[in-house]
Amino acid sequence: MSGPQPPLLAVSALSVEFRTRSGKVRALDNVSLTLRKGELVALVGESGSGKSVTAFAIMRVLDPAARITSGSLHFGGMDLLAMKDAELAELRGRELSMIFQNPRAALNPIRRVGRQIEDVLLRHAAVPRQALRAQAIAALTQVRIPDPEKRYAAYPHELSGGMCQRIMIAMALACRPALLIADEPTTGLDVTTQAAILDLMRELAHARGMAMLLITHDLGLAAEYCDRVVVMHAGHVVETAPTSRLLSLPRHPYSAKLIAATPRVDRRLDDLAAIAGNLPDLRRADLPPCRFSERCDRYTPTCAAPLPSNTVAAEHAVACHHPL
Amino acid sequence: MNDLLEVRALNKRYPVGPGRRALHAVEAASFTIRRGESLGLVGESGSGKSTLARILARLIDATDGSIVFAGEELSTLPAARVARTPWRARIQMVLQDPGDSLNPRCTAFQAIAEPMLRLGTATGPSSRAGGSVAERVTELARQVGLPEALLGRFPHQLSGGQKARVGIARALAPGPELLILDEPTSALDVSVQATILHLLDRLRKELGISYLFVSHDLNVVRLMCERILVMYLGRIAEIGPTEAVLDAPLHPYTQALVAAIPGRRRANMPHLELPGEPMSPIDPDPNTCRFHGRCPKAQALCVRSMPLLREHAPGHQAACHVS
Ligand SMILES: Nc1ncnc2c1ncn2[C@@H]1O[C@H](COP(=O)(O)OP(=O)(O)OP(=O)(O)O)[C@@H](O)[C@H]1O
Ligand SMILES: Nc1ncnc2c1ncn2[C@@H]1O[C@H](COP(=O)(O)OP(=O)(O)OP(=O)(O)O)[C@@H](O)[C@H]1O
Ligand code: SF4
Ligand SMILES: [Mg+2]
Ligand SMILES: [Mg+2]
Numbered sequence A: 001m002s003g004p005q006p007p008l009l010a011v012s013a014l015s016v017e018f019r020t021r022s023g024k025v026r027a028l029d030n031v032s033l034t035l036r037k038g039e040l041v042a043l044v045g046e047s048g049s050g051k052s053v054t055a056f057a058i059m060r061v062l063d064p065a066a067r068i069t070s071g072s073l074h075f076g077g078m079d080l081l082a083m084k085d086a087e088l089a090e091l092r093g094r095e096l097s098m099i100f101q102n103p104r105a106a107l108n109p110i111r112r113v114g115r116q117i118e119d120v121l122l123r124h125a126a127v128p129r130q131a132l133r134a135q136a137i138a139a140l141t142q143v144r145i146p147d148p149e150k151r152y153a154a155y156p157h158e159l160s161g162g163m164c165q166r167i168m169i170a171m172a173l174a175c176r177p178a179l180l181i182a183d184e185p186t187t188g189l190d191v192t193t194q195a196a197i198l199d200l201m202r203e204l205a206h207a208r209g210m211a212m213l214l215i216t217h218d219l220g221l222a223a224e225y226c227d228r229v230v231v232m233h234a235g236h237v238v239e240t241a242p243t244s245r246l247l248s249l250p251r252h253p254y255s256a257k258l259i260a261a262t263p264r265v266d267r268r269l270d271d272l273a274a275i276a277g278n279l280p281d282l283r284r285a286d287l288p289p290c291r292f293s294e295r296c297d298r299y300t301p302t303c304a305a306p307l308p309s310n311t312v313a314a315e316h317a318v319a320c321h322h323p324l
Numbered sequence B: 001m002n003d004l005l006e007v008r009a010l011n012k013r014y015p016v017g018p019g020r021r022a023l024h025a026v027e028a029a030s031f032t033i034r035r036g037e038s039l040g041l042v043g044e045s046g047s048g049k050s051t052l053a054r055i056l057a058r059l060i061d062a063t064d065g066s067i068v069f070a071g072e073e074l075s076t077l078p079a080a081r082v083a084r085t086p087w088r089a090r091i092q093m094v095l096q097d098p099g100d101s102l103n104p105r106c107t108a109f110q111a112i113a114e115p116m117l118r119l120g121t122a123t124g125p126s127s128r129a130g131g132s133v134a135e136r137v138t139e140l141a142r143q144v145g146l147p148e149a150l151l152g153r154f155p156h157q158l159s160g161g162q163k164a165r166v167g168i169a170r171a172l173a174p175g176p177e178l179l180i181l182d183e184p185t186s187a188l189d190v191s192v193q194a195t196i197l198h199l200l201d202r203l204r205k206e207l208g209i210s211y212l213f214v215s216h217d218l219n220v221v222r223l224m225c226e227r228i229l230v231m232y233l234g235r236i237a238e239i240g241p242t243e244a245v246l247d248a249p250l251h252p253y254t255q256a257l258v259a260a261i262p263g264r265r266r267a268n269m270p271h272l273e274l275p276g277e278p279m280s281p282i283d284p285d286p287n288t289c290r291f292h293g294r295c296p297k298a299q300a301l302c303v304r305s306m307p308l309l310r311e312h313a314p315g316h317q318a319a320c321h322v323s
Helices: A051-059 A085-091 A113-124 A129-142 A161-173 A191-208 A219-225 A243-248 A253-261 B049-056 B108-119 B133-143 B148-152 B160-172 B190-207 B218-224 B242-247 B252-259
Strands: A009-020 A023-035 A040-044 A066-075 A096-099 A179-183 A211-216 A228-233 A236-242 A310-313 A316-318 B003-015 B022-034 B038-043 B064-069 B091-094 B178-182 B210-214 B227-232 B235-241 B310-313 B316-318
Touching (some): A023 A040, A040 A051, A040 A219, A051 A096, A129 A161, A161 A179, A161 A191, A179 A191, A191 A211, A211 A219, A228 A243, A236 A243, A243 A253, A253 B190, B038 B049, B038 B218, B049 B210, B091 B160, B108 B133, B133 B148, B160 B190, B190 B210, B190 B218, B210 B218, B218 B242, B227 B252, B235 B252
Parallel strands (some): A023 A236, A040 A211, A179 A211, B038 B210, B038 B227
Antiparallel strands (some): A009 A023, A228 A236, A310 A316, B003 B022, B003 B064, B235 B316
């Protein structure tokens, strides 16, 4: 008897608030998403839609001003919200790894990059000391850093942005995590470097059966690299679907607009359509149940009722009263 | 002749470190921009795009070379003096981050009016004759789709898209013939980018101005430009009509660039991985192709002789021994 495998990661109905001087920011509301072992999933949405907050919540590294007001987080069957700090520290870096937005800031500027990889190995992988150097160099080789023996001794400022990104990946992957969360891992890099790094991440994920949550505002990248896409808008997950299905048959009005606003190889300027309005202010006390309703041209009074979660096909869910 | 701008053998070297070492930011650049044309400028980080843009905007001086604008030699006029001549009005630049480039203490109205007041061009060639500065600001706000009600606001009270509109209105205010746009939408979300791209395209057609459009996004350049210029480590690798450059790239660097565009790769373009790291821009070997060391097609000749631009089809040139 083998029932359906439980997902590797399950975020269920998660809500997160930030206390600020000008009021509560309701950054995440009822966010649910799952990742299976080895799956590549993209989390997309405009700036401020809650992608990084979702990642921080999963990693349990939210800002002290944040409060998880409801929901649950499970990883490999463990309840992340019930775990102690020491257990979490053990889990992070070993099973669950993250590449943060802006890699140069995440590296220690005064420690040689090879040493920084060794620190990770030492902390999480119980590698014997005499094997550390060889393993750190192996990690650099794996992310295709040219001349790894020499680069082992380099400081971050001596490396290009693309190489720092590769070092971050080497560190994140050193302990063979089951899930890698990559928050805009290639923003600011040249397109050729971006393609090389994402190819590498995909290849390593496939080779190791590692799951990846790729956070990006670029739908083109999501389409290129991921099996499924989760679309966020103003702290809500508005649609989840297999990639090709989302691109060809988006059902949430916001997803459709996001797709129509993205320049693509096969699109002319006339076909490119902007999205009216902005994200609502998440401090507002009167946020409507559908946070897209004020920008939506399908709005009817029905939309003032609590949002449904419609499953419109296998693996395809939409939070909208009037899906396309 | 229909060329608005003609650049010949333009060089920019920055002195670096001890001794007489020089960083070759732009080398031997020769190309033209026609009246009303939009030329895209692409290339990887550090390839010299902003340096070239700033030289043409006459914000910095080239080391040597010629810039002929509307039939007149401009390179002999130092950048420091340009600000006080009518040239300043004829070439304007829109900067990358609309937030950073606006003075936080000036309202949108003041930001748009300032260049006109400074240059005494309250009535640029593109405005209807006559009119006060206030009328011209209102007209510009309308042209760039900025609601009049927002003219009294400060930058921090405006959204990213609205700030981008202020930046564009400000550059249009003196009535330029050439607008230089350095990554004009890279700080914006796609939802806002689409509006700004439409706006820029419409303005160019309505006003008949030329654009030099710098961007790292080839899908955006394809929408906005008739021709594309590809730079690699300071030198022009390829230049030609947009369609030709993107659909049949000649230079191995352009081929790698095009193959890396998301979406295009699934459409069975083979992916070219570039090995190694770019060579140093400091005193590079004048007889070695700048792409050598990463180029998947390099041959013995590539380290003995610098490839020069050759015409492969009308208007389509590449600098490569192999292509
Ligand atoms: N420490 C904080 N205090 C208050 N509000 C916060 C804090 N961190 C994030 N927020 C708010 O939470 C919302 C979601 O932010 P988040 O950083 O997750 O966006 P994002 O989707 O990652 O955007 P980007 O694409 O710009 O990285 C935003 O409205 C943001 O202002
Ligand atoms: N003031 C300066 N002094 C010394 N070197 C400089 C200076 N300005 C630019 N450079 C160098 O000139 C080269 C070209 O830089 P430039 O900013 O023009 O590149 P770019 O193509 O615009 O890159 P990006 O895509 O990152 O904006 C780089 O090697 C840069 O480090
Ligand atoms: S000239 Fe040689 S090294 Fe340069 S791009 Fe062409 S093939 Fe490559
Ligand atoms: Mg973020
Ligand atoms: Mg630049």
